Amino acid sequence: MPQLDALRTFAVALVIIYHWFPTGTGINWLPNGTIGVMVFFVISGFLITRILLTNRASIQAGTSTLGNTYRNFFIRRALRIFPLYYLVITAVWLLIPEASDIDERPLYYYLYGYNILLHQTGNWADLLSPFWTLGVEEQLYLVWPWVVLLLPSRRLVGVIAGMVAAGILFRAYGYSQGDLDGVLTPANLDSFGLGALWAWVTMQATDQIARFRSVLNGAAGVALVLMGVLLFLPDDHIAVVLFERFIISVLALYLVVGASFGFKGGVGSVLDNGALQYIGRISYGLYVFHMIVPGYIVPFVLRVMNRLLRGHVPDLGYWGHRAFSLAVLIAVASVSWYAFEKPINSLKQYFSYKNTPTDRRREHPTE
Numbered sequence: 001m002p003q004l005d006a007l008r009t010f011a012v013a014l015v016i017i018y019h020w021f022p023t024g025t026g027i028n029w030l031p032n033g034t035i036g037v038m039v040f041f042v043i044s045g046f047l048i049t050r051i052l053l054t055n056r057a058s059i060q061a062g063t064s065t066l067g068n069t070y071r072n073f074f075i076r077r078a079l080r081i082f083p084l085y086y087l088v089i090t091a092v093w094l095l096i097p098e099a100s101d102i103d104e105r106p107l108y109y110y111l112y113g114y115n116i117l118l119h120q121t122g123n124w125a126d127l128l129s130p131f132w133t134l135g136v137e138e139q140l141y142l143v144w145p146w147v148v149l150l151l152p153s154r155r156l157v158g159v160i161a162g163m164v165a166a167g168i169l170f171r172a173y174g175y176s177q178g179d180l181d182g183v184l185t186p187a188n189l190d191s192f193g194l195g196a197l198w199a200w201v202t203m204q205a206t207d208q209i210a211r212f213r214s215v216l217n218g219a220a221g222v223a224l225v226l227m228g229v230l231l232f233l234p235d236d237h238i239a240v241v242l243f244e245r246f247i248i249s250v251l252a253l254y255l256v257v258g259a260s261f262g263f264k265g266g267v268g269s270v271l272d273n274g275a276l277q278y279i280g281r282i283s284y285g286l287y288v289f290h291m292i293v294p295g296y297i298v299p300f301v302l303r304v305m306n307r308l309l310r311g312h313v314p315d316l317g318y319w320g321h322r323a324f325s326l327a328v329l330i331a332v333a334s335v336s337w338y339a340f341e342k343p344i345n346s347l348k349q350y351f352s353y354k355n356t357p358t359d360r361r362r363e364h365p366t367e
Helices: 002-020 032-061 066-095 106-110 114-121 130-152 151-175 185-204 208-229 238-261 265-271 275-280 282-289 294-310 319-352 357-363
Strands: none
Touching: 002 032, 002 106, 002 282, 002 319, 032 066, 032 185, 032 238, 066 106, 066 282, 066 319, 106 114, 106 130, 106 238, 106 265, 114 130, 130 151, 130 185, 151 185, 151 238, 185 208, 185 238, 208 238, 208 319, 265 275, 275 282, 282 294, 282 319, 294 319
């Protein structure tokens, strides 16, 4: 589904815009950060649930086991996420500890509980503040596989519907307690659940795909209108806190559904663009490095250039600095992908979901 990579490009671009430009004005008038994160969550909910449903079928067919499936699922996710995550947080801790709360409470970061710490401190000035989303995803990965692999299909769809409702209800509870940030995992269950719902339809209710897409088209139209209304309300309005993420997630689901089939026409031409799909493939690195590059890596690069050119580096200005930072960010993420992430990611081949004969003998000694 290559168009999903292009969607990731737009999602990470919105997050970068949110953090690099003044909020509430100009290109950052929209809640770009929230939009980008919700797109990531819906994509993740869809793809992860789809993988798990595929492997549940393998378990039922006897070509794999529950233990083997969960073990390899977690190892494969760890290979994709852990190395770069731990590399970056360790570098921040050792080199610029004053830029983050990691120097005081490292275990929250190293145990993927940073979203819990951020909920307690509200310190959005932390250089690693965007990493709260990685904590949410990792916490879901600990629980969600067991739900998908163990529950009967007819019950699973009910749980997914409950997740969507639970996300909204938890934000309502948070609002009553003065929590408007919604960085705890339950506050994001509706986004993940909508993606999971599409995975369930494509895997377990294929005869309902056309009907689902028809309903979604109407829901997306309504969501677009409601989003326009919410934009004129203050950020702390109860309607914004409760429903903005859900509405954005419905719109994100519309895009994910279309991209999973492949958009046609002008939208399809954009999402089929090779450069956009490449940026989507390195989007994890872009997300991880985007707060570090403009404030720390770019100044270092400019100092090196200034020394090499003997002080003849021109003043970049505001927009020039942002453009140069983007170029450096893409370069850093590309090096990270080819030199670090991709080689580690290739180790997934040793953790197939299907048991080898040796695996089956070890897990079933009577065979």
